[in-house]
Amino acid sequence: MDEVRDKKMNEKTNKKMKMLEIEDIIEENKFIKSFYFTDKTITKAEPAQFVMLWVPQTSSGDVDFSTPDQIPMSVSSVHKDTFALTVRKYGKTTGELFKYKKGDYVGMTGPLGRGFSAAGNRILCVAGGIGAAPLLLLAQKLQGRKIHFVLGATTKNELFFEKKLEKLCSTLCITTDDGSYGVKGFACDPVPDMCERYNIDQICCCGPEIFMYKVFEIAETLRIPAQFSLERYMYCGLGLCGHCALDGYLICKDGPVFTSEELKKTKDFGAKKVDETGMKIDI
CATH class of the missing domain: 2.40.30.10 (Translation factors)
Known part of the structure; x- marks a missing residue:
């Protein structure tokens, strides 16, 4: 009690x-x-x-x-x-x-909200842009496990947390869209190879939703459990305004973290969101 x-x-x-x-x-x-x-x-x-x-x-x-x-x-x-x-x-x-x-x-x-609850001993974190923020805290919390990290940015001068992540992770792969630093390409590109190479138990991902949807598709193909931290327009953060709705879920209360199993049941993930006026628009 x-x-x-x-x-x-x-x-x-x-x-x-x-x-x-x-x-x-x-x-x-x-x-x-x-x-x-x-x-x-x-x-x-x-x-x-x-x-x-x-x-x-x-x-x-x-x-x-x-x-x-x-x-x-x-x-x-x-x-x-x-x-x-x-x-x-x-x-x-x-x-x-x-x-x-x-x-x-x-x-x-x-x-x-609801955060990440990573299971397994070999975790792959995949971050696009500012999505590295919550995944840095996850890497801190998971010390003692094998953490592999993909850190992606548009260009070299937009990267951050590199030094901190090098200390926390077993491996760190950096990608830039324009190839100005690390591997040229998107943060989702190295995911299949890293999952196979390191026998990944679970994927944790945060970043732009189109990018996360690609990681979701990869996880589904490889049959690896995955969790995603979603972002929507929020006024209240308490489940009252409804702006963060996703096919019956409220990002602020039911998320922001959702499993692949939960996202498979949605239609709008990676496709639609509600804007500040309350209208549903393309992502």
Whole structure:
């Protein structure tokens, strides 16, 4: 009974926003920064669990409520009571966050959602772009197992986490779309060979959905269990707004991590998503 009570209390706590101080900022490359915070609850996040991040839009001197007030961000690393959010500058909210400095405060709710639960001793992590963020935390959590990693980016200057992953993984394969570093091609390209060479037990994947769908097809062909961390437009992160719907699933509550078996039952994976207006559009 105490465990049930504690679980319910933790779930309630996770859904309350807290203001956290930015304790450090690391520039991974000119597009991506890691922001470091301290919090005993969020450091318990499983890989691919996320927080809803509130960045007060205060450039004008007043809070700007025209910009979405929360965005989902996966925890990328944990050390004791310190954790990081690794963020790519993309829209208004992340653009505002990139103006923030050490000592500034942002709001967070979480951790939320369902993370990776990798089984087996030989795991292949496949990351495309910013999808490396939750997979870095997975590599940290799986120390003691054989971790093989494919890290993909569009070009050399968009790569990040290379040095950290070299220390954590048995093998690291780097791909760039333009061939400016590592193997020329997409992060999904080395997957069949690496699965065969290292007798992989399970694949864990995160990145653009079209790319993940290709890894899904490879995993199905090779009959290797796989898990995928999906991204959808989210307003609430609590299963209320419905913007993150996927054929009856809600990414924020049922995911963001889904197994191949679950995704086989969907029609929209790799094809459709709901945009900020609520309309279903092509990916």
